Amino acid sequence: xxxxxxxxxxxxxxxxxxxxxxxxxWLGAMGADVIRIESMRAPDLVRFLTGTDGIVGANRSxxxxxxxxxxxxIVLNLAIPExxxxxxxxxxxSDIACENFTVGNLSKYNLGYEDLVKIKPDLIMLSGTPLGxxxxxxxxxxxxxxxxxxxxxxxxxxxxxxxxxxxxxxxxDFAVGTAMVFFLLAALHYRDRTGEGQYxxxxxxxxxxxxxxxxxxxxxxxxxxxxxxxxxxxAMAPHGVFPVAGDDQxxxxxxxxxxxxxxxxxxxxxxxxxxxPKFAKLVARLKNVEELEREVAARTRKFDRDGLVAKLxxxxxxxxxxxxxxxxxxxxxxxxSGMLLKLKHSEVGERAVPGLPVSFSxxxxxxSGAPAIGENTDEVLRELLxxxxxxxxxxxxxxxxF
Numbered sequence: 001x002x003x004x005x006x007x008x009x010x011x012x013x014x015x016x017x018x019x020x021x022x023x024x025x026w027l028g029a030m031g032a033d034v035i036r037i038e039s040m041r042a043p044d045l046v047r048f049l050t051g052t053d054g055i056v057g058a059n060r061s062x063x064x065x066x067x068x069x070x071x072x073x074i075v076l077n078l079a080i081p082e083x084x085x086x087x088x089x090x091x092x093x094s095d096i097a098c099e100n101f102t103v104g105n106l107s108k109y110n111l112g113y114e115d116l117v118k119i120k121p122d123l124i125m126l127s128g129t130p131l132g133x134x135x136x137x138x139x140x141x142x143x144x145x146x147x148x149x150x151x152x153x154x155x156x157x158x159x160x161x162x163x164x165x166x167x168x169x170x171x172x173d174f175a176v177g178t179a180m181v182f183f184l185l186a187a188l189h190y191r192d193r194t195g196e197g198q199y200x201x202x203x204x205x206x207x208x209x210x211x212x213x214x215x216x217x218x219x220x221x222x223x224x225x226x227x228x229x230x231x232x233x234x235a236m237a238p239h240g241v242f243p244v245a246g247d248d249q250x251x252x253x254x255x256x257x258x259x260x261x262x263x264x265x266x267x268x269x270x271x272x273x274x275x276x277p278k279f280a281k282l283v284a285r286l287k288n289v290e291e292l293e294r295e296v297a298a299r300t301r302k303f304d305r306d307g308l309v310a311k312l313x314x315x316x317x318x319x320x321x322x323x324x325x326x327x328x329x330x331x332x333x334x335x336x337s338g339m340l341l342k343l344k345h346s347e348v349g350e351r352a353v354p355g356l357p358v359s360f361s362x363x364x365x366x367x368s369g370a371p372a373i374g375e376n377t378d379e380v381l382r383e384l385l386x387x388x389x390x391x392x393x394x395x396x397x398x399x400x401x402f
Contacts, residue, residue, distance in 0.1 A: 004031020004366055009188070012037060012091045013071065014099035014106060016044040018144075018170055019128050019204065021067045022177030024098065027184065028070030029356055029365045035094070035380055036073045037087055038373055040402050047373065052348040059347040059372040066353040068370040069343060074381070075374035077402040078109045082395070087111055089385050092119045095191075096184060100128040103139045113199045122197040124187045128180060132203035142204070144173055151208035156215050158228040165228070172208045179207050237285040238264075241322055242297045244305040250322035251305055253296070253312065258282060263315045267308075268299040343369035377401055 009032040013024045021036075021044075028034040038044060043058055046067065052060040074090075076083040088111070091097050097116055099106055106112050113125045127133060130142030131150065140146075148154050148166045158165035183200055191197055209216065215226040231240030233254070238261075241250045255261050258281055262274040273279045273295060278288045285292050300308065305321050312319035321327070328334055341355045346369075355367055381387040381395075395401045 005363060006031040009033070009096070010094040011035065012087070012094040012097040014087075014097065014101070014111070015128075016100065017046055018067060018173035019177040019180065020098050020100045020126075021046075022174050023180035023184065024071060025067060025069045026178070026181050026356055029367055030363070031366055032096075034071035035090055035376075035384075036068065036071045036371065037090065038073055038075050039078060040075055040373065041077060041079065043373065052351075057347075059345070062351065065343075065345055065348075065351045065370040069341075069353060069355075070366060070368050071371060072376035072380060073371035073374055074377045075401055077399055078111070080398075080400050081110075082398070083400045084109050084111060086381070086385070086395075086400070088116065088119055090380070091116050091123065093384055094120070094123075095188070096124045096126070098126040098128070098180070098184070102141055103127075103129055103133055117197070117199075120197070122191060122195060124184065124191060124197045124200070126180060126184055126187075126200040126202060128176065128202040128204060130204050132206065133201045144170055147172060147204045147208060151205040151212075152215065153208055153212060156212065156226050156228055159230040160228060162228065172204065172211075175211065176202075176204045176207050232289060234286070235282075237282065237289050238292055238296050240293065242293075242300040244300050244303050244308060246305065249305045251300060251303075251308055252320050252322055253300075254318040256318070260317055261285070263317055264296075264312070267311050267315055267317075268296070270295065270299055341367055343367055345369040346372050346375060374401070 006027060009027075011024055011027060011032050011034045013020065013034050013036045015021050015024065024032075024034045024036075040058075044064065046064045047058045047061050048056055049063045050061050051057065052062060076086055078084055078087065087109075091111075104112070107115070113123075113127070116125060117123050129138070130147045131137045131140060137150075142150075145166050148157075148171075149164070151172075153172075154164035154166055157167055180202065183202065187198055187200060218224050218226055233239040236254055236256050239254045241252050243249065244251050253264070255264055261279070265271050265274040277284060279285050279292055303311075309319050309321055323331065329340065334340070338359065339355055339357055340352055342350050342352055344350050351369065353369075356365060378392055381392050382389070387395075392401070
């Protein structure tokens with residue numbers, strides 16, 4: 001195997017739920033030794049979100065398996081000072097520590113940055129919270145929907161004359177996790193050049209706000225407050241999803257120019273619309289967008305979805321099927337990309353999970369299945385910290401490892 005870009009880098013991962021585990025999974029795939037520090041007293045909620053074969057358990061969640069690849073797991077009862085000391089010993093042998101708990105939570109266990117930097121002066125530590133470490137709302141507990149709302153995303157999402165909407169799923173956690181990868185790699189590069197570590201205070205809401213530049217720039221430059229416009233676009237028409245033949249079948253179409261609109265009309269056998277003054281030019285189409293969408297939808301309903309996608313693409317038009325999850329996983333392009341991996345898990349066997357959405361020509365990524373909770377406790381204490389079998393047994397009896 002080719003040398004991994006993060007070989008020799010160790011990460012003490014105190015994170016949970018989605019954002020930090022997603023980030024460290026990517027770093028682990030690139031060769032970092034990720035040690036997930038967990039607790040049976042307060043286990044990661046994701047470990048119990050779903051159950052393999054309908055059986056719920058700490059080691060059976062398919063969601064957990066998908067997010068927590070390429071790492072080891074150690075369980076510590078951080079309420080006990082001796083367990084806190086073990087965590088500090090792991091950090092002392094690590095390059096990075098990361099967490100996404102409520103502000104001040106790790107400091108209660110003497111594991112905040114101010115504690116850890118004393119034992120590891122060049123430590124890189126990342127804390128990801130909904131609203132950062134400072135400010136009047138810093139200690140607010142938050143999840144994806146509240147973060148989206150505070151970031152301003154819900155205000156511009158949804159349909160006109162309706163209520164604000166989030167964008168669904170567990171977004172923005174994974175987008176934030178991806179950003180964390182970038183910031184941590186930047187900090188590592190800085191440390192390699194200067195020898196200095198640093199503390200990264202990441203606000204999830206601010207990260208989301210940076211992902212909606214149009215609304216921000218429109219207000220800052222023009223004083224205009226954008227509202228929701230559904231699937232429409234201010235510079236393209238038609239632009240959205242349209243019904244096709246079958247039950248709940250849809251196609252996405254985006255037309256960027258008058259020439260493209262004429263091609264669309266040709267495919268849909270409505271050539272007269274291409275010369276109609278209400279639709280021939282973009283300005284007119286935007287002015288009459290509701291009628292335009294009704295006319296286009298009336299024609300797309302007559303076509304098979306995949307057949308229409310093929311015809312539109314043959315005319316160099318932007319079009320694609322609106323897939324359900326199962327269809328995504330069975331799409332030939334998705335399957336052939338190799339993004340979906342089959343990894344072994346100690347309790348439930350082989351699982352199909354997503355890998356990194358990139359193929360490196362010079363790097364063989366390193367993947368391993370998600371660990372059972374505490375699966376690597378003995379291994380980490382013995383090999384990394386040099387603990388004897390007797391000492392490990394004593395720590396288990398004293399509920400330090402729990």
